[in-house]
Amino acid sequence: MVTKKYPFADVEPGMKLASPILKENGQVLLAEDTVLTETFIAKLKLMNLKFVNIVERTVDSEEAPAAPATADAFDAVYDDTLQVIENCFSTMRYFKEVPLMQMKELVDTSINLMIDAAGVFGYLQTIRKQDDYTFRHSINVAIISGILGKWIGLSGERLRDLILAALLHDIGKTQIPLEILNKPAKLTQEEMKIMEGHTIEGHKMLLGEPSINKGILCGILQHHEKIDGTGYPLGISGDQIHIFARIIAVADIYDAMTSDRIYHKKQTPFAVIEEIKQETFGKLDPVICMTFLRNIINYFIGKKVILSNGAEAEVVYHGGHLAAYPIVFTQDGKFIDLEGNKSVAIVAMA
Template sequence: MREITVLGLDAVLPGTVLAQDIISSQGKVLLAEGIELTARHIAQLRRWRIPSIEILSTGKKIADRNKFRVVYQHSVRIMNEAFETIRLFKTVPLDLLHELAHSHISSLINTHGIITHLKEIHRHCEYTFKHSVNVAIISGILGKWLGLPDTQLKELILAALMHDLGKAVIPLEILNKPGKLTDEEMAVVRSHSREGYQLLIKSKRISDDIKLGVLHHHERNDGSGYPLGLSDNQINYYAKIIAVVDTYDAMTAERVYRNRLTPFCAAETIEQQMFNKFDPEICLTFLNNVRDYLLYTKVMLSNGQVGEVVYLHGSSGTRPIVKLNDGSFLDLEKHKELSIVDVIGS
């Protein structure tokens, strides 16, 4: 049985899950039961003068979060096993990866508050395995935002899950090197997209689009990517989606050679590159949706001050208005000398 709580609108925060449809006076469904409310939804509710709503209780949200963590950690273990199989036997365990993509990952992308849950998981060790799972999850979410039909969505998730399989054949001393790579070592790392494609090329169980998604995920629209230097329409569509998500997740993860960057920094990079490196439509769809998860996050600024993000400018909101702990407001669009250096809560 579901646990339902009635909340006044002033107490509703982003991430709250709606327990009952919001119906207009004409009988139209304005917001559907089960939707995770964003800052935009809450603003709409205020405009509609709705005083209170029914939400799933905190206990249910905690249960959802715990279930997510269990399935997520199991998915990472399966991905670890898949990489070990490839490293030892030079063969891809397709049955294992199909099950992971179509069962575990598909269930995770439908978890309420999925982006928030991912933000709460600090990743340092097992980077490659967790990165593969994260890219599959977020690519699936982005595919849904883009309106991909179910068949293509499943293919996208599998391609994203396998996008870094080629790293399984790269020597671990290069893959896990904490310092700067030499030019020769960088060339070996860059070979992973081609190596992944070679591992899959003979399989008749997966489509050419999935294989090209793996091969092309480091290609860029302006021709500056690798391994083939393709541009624009030459690049596989799945690969274009994976490229955006891969960049976002890689930047926001802990690495052996640097601390994680903030989602604001990652979003700003994608915004800066969306008209030359990436597909603009994919970037705008990603940024317009991810921005809702950045509102009301607690952040630390480069001058040491702490506050809460209360307003996002533009499509990405990379330089928002922050309400500082002393009650004053700081617009980062007007203070270019300052930046967000850490997200410390939500």
């Protein structure tokens, strides 16, 4: 990367930062690689900066990177992505502007690589932590929506738009007061209404942005709508809900239920798949849901699990019934069909 120090007066929209701009307290205001816009420059003017480091050109690497093939390689890509997302979210909270170039670059690089990782659902399961939930959730929903979009048959630009919509689906949360967003207790009805407004806020942040099409806007605005009309913010139903929003809704629910939250411990993917199966009746798009459930189980074949009797076992076959009760092979050499033997259940991933 070739960089150059520019006097602040010469800085123009479209230039990319080679080093972060920090607030007086050391907190990152704009991260490295942020592409400057008129809004950013106007606000930075108030800080009386003398110089800014700008990227002159990047040196292209010769080989395109491959999808991460081990948990460690996946974690490394994931951690880098998390850092960028954290910076983008703090930029949005402070400037009320979406750093779109960086978000799009993430979709085209690291998120695409993670989508293509053969063990992606297993890796996601092992790196789930409770901290930074909003940031992790945005990345996870982008990855899961991308995989599900491919299973549904989307490709090219349309798939790229879906992944971007998924990555941006909760950006409206940057406009929710932190005391409500991070409240460790149950929200009051009034606070809940404000929280639900993140769908409208996110939509507003991108409305009028020339590179953002209607599908992406609908994905953000409608991701909490339900097929039976019981969702928010508009209470629309069925096909009135854009396909991006119907896909993101399934990815959103899967990720929320397999993550540790303040109110609930994370569940195994098997329990979540069973719960989503129940939800398909009425709330989620049945075709998208069934596509998700039918395909996801294949990711868990060969994985080690802990059974309710304390034994460790390997998932060997899903037996045609959807995922929640597969056939497992125990360490002491027994096959158990969990569909036929409900006295034993999977309680954790090993």
